[in-house]
Amino acid sequence: MRAPLLPGLFFLLVVSALLTAGCGGGDDGKTLEIADIGWTENTAISALTKVLLEEELGYESVTVNTSDLDSVYEGVARGNLDAFQDVWLPNQQDLLASVEDDVELLGPWYRGQTQQGIGVPSYMDATSLDQLTESETDLLLGIEPSSVVMEIVSEEVIPAYDLDQKLxxxxxxxxxxxxxxxYDSREEFAFVAWSPHWMNQRYDFRYLEDPKDAFGELNNQAKIQMVVNEDLSGDDPVAYAFMDAVTLDEEQLNDLESTINEVGDPLEGARQWAQEHPEVWQPWVEATENARES
Known part of the structure; x- marks a missing residue:
């Protein structure tokens, strides 16, 4: 006698499911894989991306994968990674060219001045690379050997100026x-320096002049961009729109990095910065919401 109720019950279940789906404005269940090679601006922007996608746009999980520079490009090209947000050009041009058919390069997200070179504390007398040999420093402090700037320092700068400091x-x-x-001990030393980075606010130092142009293209302004898998725009238009909308100027990026540095944890620092500066990221979220609705 109760069989006639089944069609009506089925209809109600279908309607309920449709209404539930229609009310979900977020992207619950979506995941994303992004890369962090450990450079300060990369750690900052990837942490901020994770915080905003998960807490403002409803992503279930944004995984920040720690990797080296060479592996990142291959990972994005193969689809193991969705995005890498710290593409310095022209520094990484060769790496980008090796995977250009499988990735998409987005426009610059950093809107500010860049600088790369060798720095020394302002309490030292040296103002140019050709004066470094006259200083008391015996070390040139560097970063990861996979970075292009380290390759240039090793193969071009040191020979050009006949530097005897150990890299x-x-x-x-x-x-x-x-x-x-x-720095705190006021010792004489030299180090690989670049901007944007919180070091430019933390330390009183100067970039040494390069009269022989040993740094070549690195003496020119660089662009900091993002590279995404070629299928991201179709597979995940929300994440694609977010990546494409992100912009930070020099003051904003330095402040974000400094907050993370002070807090001591990338995610907590990015979350605190986001709470203090909603006017910066809300336009990104609005642009992303527009892409979701279109």
């Missing part, structure tokens, strides 16, 4: 631990 390879964090110790 020390280390992680970026390891280099700054050494810089901190030597």
């Amino acid at each position: 020390v390879e280390a992680s970026t964090q390891g280099m700054f631990a050494e810089v901190d110790n030597r």
